[in-house]
Amino acid sequence: MTKSFADDNRLHEATARIRRFLDHDRPDTPCLVIDLPTVRDRFTAIREALPRVAVFYAVKANPAPEVVELLAAEGSCFDVASPAEIDLCLARGAAPGAISYSNPIKKARDIAYAFGRGVRLFVSDSEQDVRAVAEHAPGSSVLLRIVVESRGSTYPFGKKFGCAPEMAADLLRLAAELGLAPLGVAFHAGSQQLDPTGWDGAIADAAEVVLKLRAEGLPVTTLNLGGGLPAAYLERPPAPAEYGAAITAAIERHFGDFTPRVMIEPGRAVVAESGLIRSEVVLVAKKSYTDEQRWVFLDVGRYGGLAETEGEAIAYPLETSRDGGPTGPVVIAGPTCDADDVLYQHTVYELPLDLRAGDFVDLLRAGAYTASYSSVAFNGFPPLATHCVR
Numbered sequence: 050m051t052k053s054f055a056d057d058n059r060l061h062e063a064t065a066r067i068r069r070f071l072d073h074d075r076p077d078t079p080c081l082v083i084d085l086p087t088v089r090d091r092f093t094a095i096r097e098a099l100p101r102v103a104v105f106y107a108v109k110a111n112p113a114p115e116v117v118e119l120l121a122a123e124g125s126c127f128d129v130a131s132p133a134e135i136d137l138c139l140a141r142g143a144a145p146g147a148i149s150y151s152n153p154i155k156k157a158r159d160i161a162y163a164f165g166r167g168v169r170l171f172v173s174d175s176e177q178d179v180r181a182v183a184e185h186a187p188g189s190s191v192l193l194r195i196v197v198e199s200r201g202s203t204y205p206f207g208k209k210f211g212c213a214p215e216m217a218a219d220l221l222r223l224a225a226e227l228g229l230a231p232l233g234v235a236f237h238a239g240s241q242q243l244d245p246t247g248w249d250g251a252i253a254d255a256a257e258v259v260l261k262l263r264a265e266g267l268p269v270t271t272l273n274l275g276g277g278l279p280a281a282y283l284e285r286p287p288a289p290a291e292y293g294a295a296i297t298a299a300i301e302r303h304f305g306d307f308t309p310r311v312m313i314e315p316g317r318a319v320v321a322e323s324g325l326i327r328s329e330v331v332l333v334a335k336k337s338y339t340d341e342q343r344w345v346f347l348d349v350g351r352y353g354g355l356a357e358t359e360g361e362a363i364a365y366p367l368e369t370s371r372d373g374g375p376t377g378p379v380v381i382a383g384p385t386c387d388a389d390d391v392l393y394q395h396t397v398y399e400l401p402l403d404l405r406a407g408d409f410v411d412l413l414r415a416g417a418y419t420a421s422y423s424s425v426a427f428n429g430f431p432p433l434a435t436h437c438v439r
């Protein structure tokens with residue numbers, strides 16, 4: 050049985066392990082603490098939900114070396130976007146053959162660097178990039194990324210990546226002419242995809258390209274499902290098994306008799322639920338004598354790792370060191386002098402009425418796209434530190 054995304058007992062245990070670490074080591078706040086057993090548990094759940102699919106962890110979601118090392122030891126492959134991410138994976142135990150350079154936007158010298166380090170799998174979506182891969186990574190395998198219409202996703206990828214399916218087919222033909230191995234088709238159905246059928250349309254488009262090229266005699270074999278598997282925040286998505294069933298059914302429906310090799314590139318779903326950000330209340334204030342709403346300013350904000358609060362897209366569950374007493378509505382904001390550094394003013398959050406400066410506010414399920422998004426020193430605040438517990 051595959052566990053649901055939000056297995057409350059396990060998450061409770063993880064939070065308890067993290068709090069023991071925080072109580073004992075008392076690191077400076079704000080900081081992110083990652084519970085490594087939860088990372089292993091989530092990775093295993095995804096593998097069980099999609100047993101014949103190769104899992105490539107998207108490193109950008111959380112590049113903590115301990116996370117990469119654990120996943121390499123568990124047999125994960127890696128989706129990287131830059132030379133630094135390649136170096137990180139190789140240093141932490143990944144084999145070069147387990148790395149996909151999945152960023153279609155790359156410099157020729159970065160392709161050459163990847164090739165020099167043994168990487169042989171690239172994702173592309175343009176003629177210039179296919180030609181650059183052929184020149185600087187000769188003989189490598191290439192996947193062509195198609196643009197997809199994304200529904201059901203909290204973070205659609207828009208039009209920045211991918212090309213029309215007929216262009217992808219032409220570029221796979223070109224790749225073969227240039228001596229590359231035309232491996233197959235990739236896409237990304239949008240991050241935090243709350244609809245298990247959200248991959249269906251893209252799988253249909255990919256199947257059409259793959260089957261057409263195979264009919265022409267090109268040995269195209271592979272479907273890369275990209276990222277998008279969700280995590281449980283305030284809102285809880287369906288369990289991984291439901292995603293596995295919907296995706297497997299879509300592949301069978303659209304590919305028919307041909308069984309493609311399949312890869313998936315989860316980022317968020319592997320690490321989000323393993324992380325807790327401990328922050329400290331800097332100030333609690335009211336804007337007028339009549340306002341019921343208080344403003345709670347934390348020492349972590351939009352630039353310190355909470356980029357995904359933009360548009361209030363991701364709503365982290367919160368717990369405070371004063372939980373238990375009466376609560377009232379709040380606006381929650383970060384510590385910088387930037388007017389956009391407001392985390393939640395529409396999402397309804399109630400925090401304890403006696404909350405004051407120096408109290409802790411913990412943001413749960415904050416392991417993905419937090420530390421990796423924090424700015425180096427906007428307004429003089431240091432980047433979000435990461436600690437890992439075992």
Ligand SMILES: *Cc1c(COP(=O)(O)O)cnc(C)c1O
Nearest residue numbers: 107151240276277314315316317
């Ligand atoms: C960011 C990214 C992912 C991971 O997406 P999640 O929604 O976090 O799973 C996967 N593949 C590619 C190409 C990406 O850019």
